[in-house]
Structure formats: C-alpha cells, structure tokens
Amino acid sequence: MRKVYCAVTLSLFVAGAFAQNVATIDGRSIGKKEFMWFYKKNHSGNGAVYAELEAYLNQYINFKLKVLDAKEMGLDADTAYLSEVRNYELALAAQKRIAKTSPAYQLIMNEYKEAALMFNISEIKIWNKAQNDENQLRNFYEQHKNTYLPATFDEVKGKVITDYQERLEKEWINTLRKKYTVKINQTEVKKLAKL
Template identity: 55%
Template structure:
C-alpha cells in the first residue's frame, strides 16, 4: 500500500510539474515563467496575447531550444572559449546594481545569454560557416527557384538568393532536429497563458 501511495505521489508531482511548463525539449522543461518572460521581452513588454500568438511564438522558441540541445550534444558548452565568455558576462551582470543573483530576472538573463551563445555557435558550425564556400550550391538553388525571382538575373539579386538559400538550409536543419529530439507541448498551460 505504501509503495502504491509513493508511486501515486510521484505521478501527481510529475503531472503538477508539467502543468507549470508550456513544453519540454529533449526532456528539458520550458517553464511558463521562462516562456512568458522571453515572450514579453521580445514583444515590447506586452504580455497579453492570443493563444495563436503564443503558439506561434512557442514554435519559434522550440526551434531555438532544439539548437541549444544540439549544441550541448556536440559538447559546445564544454568549450573553454564559451566558458570564458559566459563567465565574463556573469561578472559584468553582477557588477550592475539593478540585477543581482537573487533577482529572478538574473537567472533568466543568464540562461538566455548562455543558450544564445550556444545557439549562435552551433548555427555558425552547421549553417553560417558553409555559406561562403557554397557559390555553386547557391547558383543551383537560384536555378531551381528561378520563378520566385521574377526573371531577375542571379547577379542582380545574389544577396537575396544567398539569404533564401541559407534559410532553406536552416529549415532542413530544424526539420532534422525536430525528428531527432523529443518535443512535448502542454496545450492546456498555453491556453491558460493566453489573455485574448
């Protein structure tokens, strides 16, 4: 009986914990507080949003978290230069009077910076560093999608074609990451957060 009771308590605790999260990526939870902090920060302080707005933003945020998961799988968080950069940022953040380690924003700011640097580093390795050596692939992309460029020559719109090619690589990479890592979305919690 005692064992059954313990199992029930553990299951209840797991359900309650998940209920406070909007999603999880690769087993790592995205809390409602974290998600709304990031949403508000990136929407000029506005927290009131429709379910559709929050769902669309969560989709983007999950893509970000997938890149972070991939960076960690590649051990980019163990890199000496990365650790030095994060340490330097933390020292600078602590030196500011308005943000102390006891402040909840401090944790969100530090996490955002840590993950942002990881996302940048993994994107550099997987996508951005390949662009300068991809002239042939970019021209082939232009030829395949020539109708989208309304008859303009490659030379006229090379910058746009390069950006579109990079976006196509990014989309393919995200698709791969979504297949590789487990994603769970808590629709009920997302609906609770919606204000409109």
C-alpha cells in the same frame, strides 16, 4: 499494492510537474515563468492572445532545440564560449543593478548563454554553409531559377544566400523536431493567454 501506490504517486508527480511547464523537449522543461519572461520581453502590451503565444512558443522551442544541439556538439565546453560567458557575467556584476541571487539574474545569464550557443551553432550549420559553398548556392539558384528571373545569379546572389539559409534552417529544425520529443502543454498555454 505498494508498487501500484508508488506508480500512481509517480504518475501524479510527473503530471503535476508537467502542469507547471508550457512544454518539454526530451523531458527538459520549459517553465511558464521562463517562457513568459521571454515573451513579455519581446512583445509590447499587457494581454497575450493565444495564437500569438502558441506561435512564439514554437519559435522558442526551435531556439531551445538549437541550443540543445549545440550542447550535444560540445559547444558549451568551448574555451572561447566559456570566456565570453564569464566576461558577460563580470560586466553584469559590475553594473550592480541586479543581485546574483535574483531569479531575473538567472534568467538574464541563461538567456545570454543560450543565445551565444545558438549563434555559434547557427554559424556552423547555416551561415558558413551558405556563405562559403558557391556550388551549393548555384545549385539552389538553378533549382529555383523561376523565382529569380530575369536576374542572373550574380545579380541576386544576396537573395539566393538568404533563401538558401532559410531552407537550411527549416531542414535543421525538421531534423531536430524528429530527433527530440517535443510536448506542448496546451492547457497551460491557454491559461497564460487569459492573463
């Protein structure tokens, strides 16, 4: 009887914890406060339409997946990264506009840390590959030549690089979404749309 009670209590706790989140990635939560802070920062107006929230949440999940991948690669332990974060923190503290104990301070610091990680891993996984591998770019051009006709590779190289980067990113995101379990709490997202 005690095991049953503990199991029921645990499942209610887990369900309650999930209700506070808009999504989880491999059990790591994305809280509704964090998500709405980012959403409002990047969208004007007071109201949020469900379709916009859902689309932005998927973009935000992709961002978080990239950050998770960067952490698994150990990029968060890189000395240059740690120095960059420390310098940003010192600059933020020097402004004296926001207290270190403030929830907004934590959101700002977390945003900076994650954005720097996402930038660093994107450079490795996408940008450098597209910029430095002429053979892959030419192969991509040949596979999609009809898109670029009548221009030659040299005439549209910039567009080819952009398109190739987009393909690399889509493939990367697909791989990450297969690797990590992503759960979206549709009920909470719908509630946020009503706000």
